[in-house]
Amino acid sequence: MSETGAVRTLPVGRSRLTPGRVVLGVLIAALAVVWAAPIVWAVAASLRPFEYPLGSGNIWFSHRFTLANYFKVGSLAPFGRYFVNTVVVVVMTLAVQIVTSTMAAFAFANYRFKGDRILFQIILIQMMIPTAALLVPNFATIRFLGIYNTRLAIAIPFFGSAFGTFLIRQAFLGIPRSLVDAGVIDGCSWWQLLVHIYLPPSLAAITAFGISSVSFHWNDFLWPLIITSSDQSRTLTAGLVRFTQLGEIGAQWQYLTAATLIVAGPLFIVFLIFQKSFIESFVHSGIK
Amino acid sequence: MQRSKNSSNLQPVAEAGPGGPGVSVGGTKSKFQILPYLLVLPTLFFVALFTIWPTISSFVGSFFLQKLNIAKYREPSFAGLANYASLFQDSTFYHVLGNTAFYVIGSVPVSIALGFLFALLINRRMRGIGLARLALFHPTVLPMVSVATIWLFMFTPDYGLFNSALSFLGYRGPENWTGNPDLALIAIIIVAVWKNAGYYMIFYLAGMQSLPREVYEAARLDGSGPINTTVRITLPLLRRTTLFVTTIAFIGAFQTVDHVFVLTVGGPSNASNILLFYLWQIRFENLNVGKASALTIVLIIVLLVFTVSNFLISERRSGNE
Numbered sequence: 001m002s003e004t005g006a007v008r009t010l011p012v013g014r015s016r017l018t019p020g021r022v023v024l025g026v027l028i029a030a031l032a033v034v035w036a037a038p039i040v041w042a043v044a045a046s047l048r049p050f051e052y053p054l055g056s057g058n059i060w061f062s063h064r065f066t067l068a069n070y071f072k073v074g075s076l077a078p079f080g081r082y083f084v085n086t087v088v089v090v091v092m093t094l095a096v097q098i099v100t101s102t103m104a105a106f107a108f109a110n111y112r113f114k115g116d117r118i119l120f121q122i123i124l125i126q127m128m129i130p131t132a133a134l135l136v137p138n139f140a141t142i143r144f145l146g147i148y149n150t151r152l153a154i155a156i157p158f159f160g161s162a163f164g165t166f167l168i169r170q171a172f173l174g175i176p177r178s179l180v181d182a183g184v185i186d187g188c189s190w191w192q193l194l195v196h197i198y199l200p201p202s203l204a205a206i207t208a209f210g211i212s213s214v215s216f217h218w219n220d221f222l223w224p225l226i227i228t229s230s231d232q233s234r235t236l237t238a239g240l241v242r243f244t245q246l247g248e249i250g251a252q253w254q255y256l257t258a259a260t261l262i263v264a265g266p267l268f269i270v271f272l273i274f275q276k277s278f279i280e281s282f283v284h285s286g287i288k
Numbered sequence: 289m290q291r292s293k294n295s296s297n298l299q300p301v302a303e304a305g306p307g308g309p310g311v312s313v314g315g316t317k318s319k320f321q322i323l324p325y326l327l328v329l330p331t332l333f334f335v336a337l338f339t340i341w342p343t344i345s346s347f348v349g350s351f352f353l354q355k356l357n358i359a360k361y362r363e364p365s366f367a368g369l370a371n372y373a374s375l376f377q378d379s380t381f382y383h384v385l386g387n388t389a390f391y392v393i394g395s396v397p398v399s400i401a402l403g404f405l406f407a408l409l410i411n412r413r414m415r416g417i418g419l420a421r422l423a424l425f426h427p428t429v430l431p432m433v434s435v436a437t438i439w440l441f442m443f444t445p446d447y448g449l450f451n452s453a454l455s456f457l458g459y460r461g462p463e464n465w466t467g468n469p470d471l472a473l474i475a476i477i478i479v480a481v482w483k484n485a486g487y488y489m490i491f492y493l494a495g496m497q498s499l500p501r502e503v504y505e506a507a508r509l510d511g512s513g514p515i516n517t518t519v520r521i522t523l524p525l526l527r528r529t530t531l532f533v534t535t536i537a538f539i540g541a542f543q544t545v546d547h548v549f550v551l552t553v554g555g556p557s558n559a560s561n562i563l564l565f566y567l568w569q570i571r572f573e574n575l576n577v578g579k580a581s582a583l584t585i586v587l588i589i590v591l592l593v594f595t596v597s598n599f600l601i602s603e604r605r606s607g608n609e
Contacts, residue, residue, distance in 0.1 A: 021414075024409070024412075024414075025414060027409065028409050028410070028414070028417070028420050029416070029420065031406070031409070031420070031423075031424070032419065032420040032423035032424060033423070035423045035424050035427075035482070035486070036423040036426070037449060038435075038438045038439065038442055038449070038482070039426065039427075039430070039438065041438070041441070041442075041449060042438045042441075045441070054447065055447060058447075059447055059449065099330075100330040100331045100334065101331060103327040103328070103330060103331070104327060104328045104330070104331040104332070106327055107323075107324040107325075107327035107328045108324075108328070110324075111321070111323070111324040113321065113324040113325065114320070116324070119328055119332060122332065122335065122336075122340070123328075123331055123332060123335050125335070125339055125340065126335050126339045128591065128592060128595045128596075129339060129343060129588055129591060129592070130539060130542075130543045130591070131338060131339065132542075132543040132544075132564065133542070133543065133564070133584065133587045133588055133591060134338070134339065134342040134343065134346070134584065134588075135567070135568070135571075136342075136346065136567065136571050136577070136580045136581060136584050137341070137342030137343075137345045137346045137349070137581070137584065138338055138342050139571075140345070140577075141337065141338070141341070141342065156334070156338070157334075157338040158334075158338075159330075159334040160330065160331040160332070160333065160334025160335040160338070161331070162331075162335060165331055190323060215429060218431065219430070219431035219432060219433075221431065221432065221433050221546040221549070222545065222546065222549075222564070222568070225549075226568070226572060236431075237431050237433045237434075237546075240431075240433050240434065240437065241433055241549055241550060244437055244440075244550065253441055256437055256440070256441070257437075257438070257441075259437075260434045260437045260438060261434075263431060263433070263434050264430045264431055264434040267429060267431075268426075268429055268430065271426075271429045275422065278429065279425065279490055282428065282487070282490055283490050283491060283494045
């Protein structure tokens, strides 16, 4: 457990400049360039004026830059609406998940009660049968509940999170028993125990869960696609695929890349700012 | 934290120490309390409604004939094993199973091997290493549909970047990757590998940084070269990381078909159709609810076989340690 969230570069080997290190450096640089090429191209193409179409040998930056493609794309499809829907879905999912998972984790970590093991294992089934595989029956449930084509329908299957419960419970179990006992002796009620003793040292785990949840739901596509039928509730990912399939868009790469970056951009910018926390959280919460 | 997934941590409460408030210490029987059940209830309710119930209802539904596009089959009617029979007599189903196996075997080991290689290269102090790590990891944070849309261009014939790079390297084969039945599935695999390798890299990086440095010092003094050290020391020490990464990679491979939607729509003539995409087609294009339920059960069984066997392997391994 010691490796939790520790993606740092450690001093390995000497830092003298040797031929071996030069070769290694060139190799790493080449790999990084190849890996980054698609996204760099997408940025280049999205900033390219529409009058300069891409062609053989001329696919990168043109000599002029413009944001016009982004505005044009915004007028061809309601990306603003998709953005709001995505934010609503992601925030709603996370808010409910944190409350339900923390409650359940607290119960499993702090109490022993009849059937606790079996209840915990029932919840863990969700990690073995991913919700994506259950889209057919869940679609029927959503229709039955009468919430088809709403943002609630996109979020609700994820309101209970086995993974969140698991991760937060792990953090809770790491808290010294003596600390809890001291709280009990001081006459803490159960929620005072939770708020003052369990939660403060567990914030890192909850943050890790939060980041992985937000990333997952921001990027999720298939479920939002099938459970929405209009722009009223459609998210960015589902909207993008609809947009790419519009007949008049075709291979107009400037528009396609602008739309793609509108969808990926918000989360990606947050990632660039909080890169370290993101990577640590992804390591910390290896399961999605 | 990944290590914590082994069984000993799945016990509800650490064996040592008394329970919480209201739970008496030692062997005395504690009085029944409702609070823990109430706390667990919301999570349990949603898991029951969206995981347990749908599993049961798919199982039941798989024995009923229901096709929404045919008037007389609109309401479900009991049909025994008819849906399974229809599935197992369907040549497309076998085609899809074969594709799925090819996709999983083609994408999972390559992504993991690349992830390991990247971690080996990146795990050092060097100028600009943070930038290299960002370049290799960033696809993880992009939505698969965005990634696939960008790769739509990479695969474009004539001036697409992927083909340009290949022809620069001397490749003279067919150019239309997503429209060629022999290449479409490979195109899907390439996109999955590009997106996932950096994700697996960070687990190996974290693993490598937790390895004891004395071992490496000793190996170096014994004259062990870098390749020998990697194969004999690093890989074996990281086998639990490998097992863990393999598990999430397998489950991930079955849950993500976003790139299929964008790049090939399963085509041409089902050449890149994989299980989850086929399930979507059966349900939402063919409107065959009964058959889709049977296919859901097949998918669940495949997933359980993978997760349970992985779990058993990790149990046996940790038992030996």
